[in-house]
Amino acid sequence: MEAYLAAIGIIAAVYVLLTLGLTLQYGLTGLVNFGHVGFFALGAYASALLAMQGVPLPVSFAAAAAVAAIAAWPLGLVALRLREDYFAVVTLGFGETVRLAITSERWLTNGVQGIPGIPRLFGGVGIEAALATLAAIALACAVAALMLRRIARSPFGRVIEAIRDNEEALKALGKDPARFKLQVMMLGSALAGLAGAFYAHYIAYLSPDQFVPLVTFYAWMAMIMGGVGRVSGAVVGAALLMLFLEGTRFLRDLLPGLVSEVEMASLRLGAVGLALVLFTLFRPQGLMGDYTRR
């Protein structure tokens, strides 16, 4: 039982990190990043491949965040000068392209066969190692959340919220939105990369089909459910997401033979779609969003 709870906690924390990245990018700055999973994948593969070469895990984790942030840089340079709808299309394309590259570059990533036997954190599969992993990722989440909260209240935070609310006015004040957007993009992607590293070294196996666009929209769903633009909302939203993902699995176990695994996958996809539609229609600020602002 503890092992199961620890496993859920670790995956939930991975989604907290992903959602915090989105909260910074969309919630605070208004960047519609539909390619979050691409940065998650880059971080996961970067850390896994480095660790398999014998690089110490702390270094590979740092590298994961760095690789994701560096990947965000050229993309940001190109895309951040574009209108937000074009930006969404470009990031969506980026996420898909990363997955295609992972599938194709067999010499590096072993293609669709995937990479097995990735070193685990705290060297093991026992309950102690799982709890230690949970503690480590919870600490990472806490640090990231506090950092985001500090950013939101800093002058930098006021500028990025102004980008979200009225970019033209900000330009008129002589600020360059593109520079701020680039920094936000890189920082949010670094969080996604870090989430990828934790994921890779916990699951210990990577393949391209773990990095489908659905992962991006799980994070979107978590962010929207928790409340757009709120740091605490990312945590609540990821917890709700986990409840949903695990709940649907329990539901299937409770009703054996009623729905097959593929049908459940479709039902889950449909539920995510319905949630995205209903939340944007009726409750755009999320369950506990900020009502004082737009």
Add this chain to the structure above:
Amino acid sequence: MLGQLFVAGVVHGLVIGLAALAVTLVFGIARFPNAAAGDTMTLGAYAGFAAHGATGSLAVAGGASVLAAAAASLAGYLLVFRPLARRPVAALLVAAIGVAFLIRAGLGLAFGHQQRVYQVPLAWPIEVMGLRISPMDLTLAGVALAALAVAFLVLYATPIGRQMRAVADDPDLARVSGIRPFRVMVALWLLAGAAAGIAGMMLGIKTVVSPEMGWESLLPAFAAAILGGIGSPVGAVAAGLVLGIAQEVSTPVVGFTYKIALAFAVLLAVLLVRPRGLFGRVEAVR
């Protein structure tokens, strides 16, 4: 070899062109990139597949795919996109993803996840100037050209088409000129859905039918719509052809998987160099 790939590219390009037509109409008039266009294609492919399995007639399959996809497209507008019309574009983007997932989930439940194949009769290819062209490719090209002809007739030779283009040019001017936006929007979503449906059926016949097929065509469709210039139907079809041919001809060089990534490269290049595309009007995209 190159000529053979060129022929394959033309057929594939017509598919992308039709999908891009659906994307560019919605992008130009409803003013957001509709990520549900890909899954509308998938719906068309499955509807055509079911009709084809029941009757064996390609004409019936085409009718079914057009009807199903146009109906779903209109339902998406009435239930989701219309209520969101006055909201920030991000809301429309997220809602479109939701609609896409809903369609794909419904198809996955109804038809399962295994790949389906249209049972079309095999025929000997026809030899034209040293190129072997299968009769099915000719039929598909004919279907696509007919669909495009109808779409362009609607756009350029009917009052509703003229109104649509007027709204695309300047929504406020169209409104004060007495054009009723609701009627235009209904026509727009029906037309876009029908184009996506036919594109889906063609893709299904050409390759295989699976729940992911439309989503995988979304990126080429977006790339072609932007390359052609948002809001330009001619541009979308022309760019679709260019992209389809480029994808097929480049396959021996870049491999099977990367031909989709080619669409991404084109997308980035266009946005970097000429954001208004080949045929687009001058509009701020930056």
